Amino acid sequence: MSIATIKDGIILGKAKVTVDIVDRGNKEIRPETPMNPSELAYHNTGNEGKGANAELHNRYIHNMADKSPLETSHVSWHFTVDAYRIFQHLPINECAFHTGDGFNTKSGNRNAIGIEICMHKDATPAEYTQAEENAIALGVHLMQLTGIKIEKVKPHQAYSGKFCPAVILKRDGGFTKFQGRIKSAFTKASKVTPVSSVVKSYLSEGDNGNGVKELQTLLSKVGYDIKIDGDFGEGTLNDVRDFQKKSGLTIDGFVGKETMTKLKEKVTETTKPVPVVTPKPKPITPKPVAKPVTVAPKPVAKPVVLYGKLTVLVEKLNVRKEANLTAPISKTVSKGESYKVYSQKNGLYCIGTDSYCTSNSKYVKFVKNPDFGKVEEAKTAVVLADTLFTYTKADWDARGVTVKKGESFTVIKELVVSGAKMYQLKSGAFITANPKLVKAK
Ligand SMILES: [Zn+2]
Numbered sequence: 001m002s003i004a005t006i007k008d009g010i011i012l013g014k015a016k017v018t019v020d021i022v023d024r025g026n027k028e029i030r031p032e033t034p035m036n037p038s039e040l041a042y043h044n045t046g047n048e049g050k051g052a053n054a055e056l057h058n059r060y061i062h063n064m065a066d067k068s069p070l071e072t073s074h075v076s077w078h079f080t081v082d083a084y085r086i087f088q089h090l091p092i093n094e095c096a097f098h099t100g101d102g103f104n105t106k107s108g109n110r111n112a113i114g115i116e117i118c119m120h121k122d123a124t125p126a127e128y129t130q131a132e133e134n135a136i137a138l139g140v141h142l143m144q145l146t147g148i149k150i151e152k153v154k155p156h157q158a159y160s161g162k163f164c165p166a167v168i169l170k171r172d173g174g175f176t177k178f179q180g181r182i183k184s185a186f187t188k189a190s191k192v193t194p195v196s197s198v199v200k201s202y203l204s205e206g207d208n209g210n211g212v213k214e215l216q217t218l219l220s221k222v223g224y225d226i227k228i229d230g231d232f233g234e235g236t237l238n239d240v241r242d243f244q245k246k247s248g249l250t251i252d253g254f255v256g257k258e259t260m261t262k263l264k265e266k267v268t269e270t271t272k273p274v275p276v277v278t279p280k281p282k283p284i285t286p287k288p289v290a291k292p293v294t295v296a297p298k299p300v301a302k303p304v305v306l307y308g309k310l311t312v313l314v315e316k317l318n319v320r321k322e323a324n325l326t327a328p329i330s331k332t333v334s335k336g337e338s339y340k341v342y343s344q345k346n347g348l349y350c351i352g353t354d355s356y357c358t359s360n361s362k363y364v365k366f367v368k369n370p371d372f373g374k375v376e377e378a379k380t381a382v383v384l385a386d387t388l389f390t391y392t393k394a395d396w397d398a399r400g401v402t403v404k405k406g407e408s409f410t411v412i413k414e415l416v417v418s419g420a421k422m423y424q425l426k427s428g429a430f431i432t433a434n435p436k437l438v439k440a441k
Pocket of ligand 1: 042
């Protein structure tokens with residue numbers, strides 16, 4: 001799986017990394033075109049203005065991203081670096097517009113991660129030098145994470161001819177010397193394992209592996225004639241887009257939670273399950289008799305875990321990688337969308353793997369699942385019936401030993417088996433959760 005962002009808060013060179021990805025929406029700033037980065041393109045900002053540091057450029061690109069495409073032009077890049085800070089503005093597995101060479105598949109815009117080095121006049125020469133050192137450390141880090149080769153580290157000039165990065169090009173030795181510094185830093189760093197990176201939470205073109213295989217399997221189940229090879233190529237991309245179009249989803253070719261959920265729903269719809277005859281469990285058996293001969297369909301055990309459901313109240317809401325509001329953003333969700341909430345952590349709602357959002361009621365409307373927590377409360381189950389069967393597995397037919405009135409057991413999970421509740425006990429056995437037969441406390 002490819003990587004979306006470097007890790008928020010780490011130090012590269014002497015700069016602290018802030019991951020602050022711009023919102024989706026303005027395609028001239030964030031085209032959302034998947035990219036498997038194979039090149040690094042270095043720039044100088046060209047902005048000598050006072051205070052034109054990395055933070056200012058971060059604010060600038062966020063402003064641009066919030067505007068209508070009519071008011072902006074194709075100018076965007078991935079990182080801005082100064083003596084103290086590095087900002088990441090766009091995921092590195094998405095394209096940006098920084099090399100001025102168009103948007104064909106061979107262009108820098110489609111292949112290169114763009115790094116802007118600040119050159120504001122109010123920075124001291126030492127601060128400028130440090131900014132370059134930080135940009136080199138960033139380059140090395142990206143090379144380690146993505147496998148980009150030193151020959152693929154280029155100046156903006158190599159793409160469109162523009163005299164950029166101007167400060168570096170003007171200097172004796174030009175970009176070749178700068179590239180040499182990156183090369184030696186990379187050689188030194190190659191013995192060190194890179195700081196763990198943040199793995200993106202969706203699949204896109206260029207990805208491969210089991211996640212892609214699962215996606216392709218689902219696509220084939222809903223009727224697409226697709227090769228299940230684990231490679232997210234153009235064929236898969238086209239099918240994904242077609243499915244998104246037919247399902248009323250955003251047609252972006254990205255397979256996140258929404259697309260995956262829709263696909264799974266569709267698979268369930270198309271592969272109608274064989275109707276299950278639900279046997280009414282009769283667990284009360286004062287006098288156990290010989291093994292009953294019952295032919296019943298295999299019941300499915302469903303743990304009751306869902307915490308609740310939320311609906312997004314604001315236009316756009318950031319979803320974070322971790323349960324803290326300054327963690328890197330994994331995606332944004334939109335007004336009116338609903339998500340299952342699996343748990344609450346540090347006051348944030350967990351809406352999926354590595355996906356957390358605010359619990360502020362101004363931003364989200366939350367409805368708690370009334371059944372949630374019952375399991376946690378039911379720590380102990382005490383038998384009320386004179387004698388009662390236990391079960392060796394989550395199956396009403398899998399009768400085990402009998403237990404007597406007053407005996408108590410530790411409950412680890414509540415299940416629904418063939419429509420009736422069952423407790424899974426710490427001992428490994430199962431018992432009915434019928435409150436007339438078992439008291440939970
Ligand atoms: Zn440039």
